[in-house]
Amino acid sequence: MVDIFKEVRERLNMEDVARHYGHKPNRAGFIRCPFHQGDRTASLKLYPGGRGWHCFGCNQGGSVIDFVALDLGLSPLDAVKRLNMDFALGLPIDRRQTPAERREAEQAAQRRREVADTYRAFDQWRTDTINKLNACFREAHLLQISSLDRLTEREALALPKPSRASKVKQSAPTWLASCWGAARQS
Numbered sequence: 781m782v783d784i785f786k787e788v789r790e791r792l793n794m795e796d797v798a799r800h801y802g803h804k805p806n807r808a809g810f811i812r813c814p815f816h817q818g819d820r821t822a823s824l825k826l827y828p829g830g831r832g833w834h835c836f837g838c839n840q841g842g843s844v845i846d847f848v849a850l851d852l853g854l855s856p857l858d859a860v861k862r863l864n865m866d867f868a869l870g871l872p873i874d875r876r877q878t879p880a881e882r883r884e885a886e887q888a889a890q891r892r893r894e895v896a897d898t899y900r901a902f903d904q905w906r907t908d909t910i911n912k913l914n915a916c917f918r919e920a921h922l923l924q925i926s927s928l929d930r931l932t933e934r935e936a937l938a939l940p941k942p943s944r945a946s947k948v949k950q951s952a953p954t955w956l957a958s959c960w961g962a963a964r965q966s
């Protein structure tokens with residue numbers, strides 16, 4: 781048995797639906813609210829990914845189905861039927877699902893799971909990469925410090941000594957960097 785309400789919520793994009801019924805989302809995904817009077821500032825936000833909508837003016841909100849039901853004056857079930865027809869979703873309403881439709885629905889669900897898994901894997905990879913890079917920076921930093929510690933007496937004497945004036949002018953990191961440059965050349 782398919783949950784047709786869930787299918788409709790997951791398969792339709794809130795912005796596409798609003799556009800289809802004559803609303804004009806701005807770049808931030810807001811429209812003028814059709815459910816309260818005089819909304820000149822576009823207070824109704826359309827959310828991506830099946831998260832529906834919310835009006836910051838009249839505080840109403842809900843799913844894509846609630847939007848169409850309110851907008852067209854339909855019951856939730858009639859809104860589902862209307863969306864099923866207008867967006868050619870092929871959902872079995874008022875009849876049994878055919879085997880082909882069931883396969884199609886299962887494949888669509890599988891694709892959604894794969895997309896979600898891919899996103900999670902990418903997120904994990906990004907976190908791992910950032911952690912590895914941070915570890916590299918830490919190691920490079922430690923290596924630099926320990927190399928300075930391991931200078932021979934001659935190498936240490938060869939380092940440019942900051943004069944009183946340059947001590948004032950140069951910040952510590954700049955002086956360290958010039959020392960490091962001299963140490964590497966010698």
Ligand SMILES: [Zn+2]
Binds near residue numbers: 813819823837
């Ligand atoms: Zn409103």
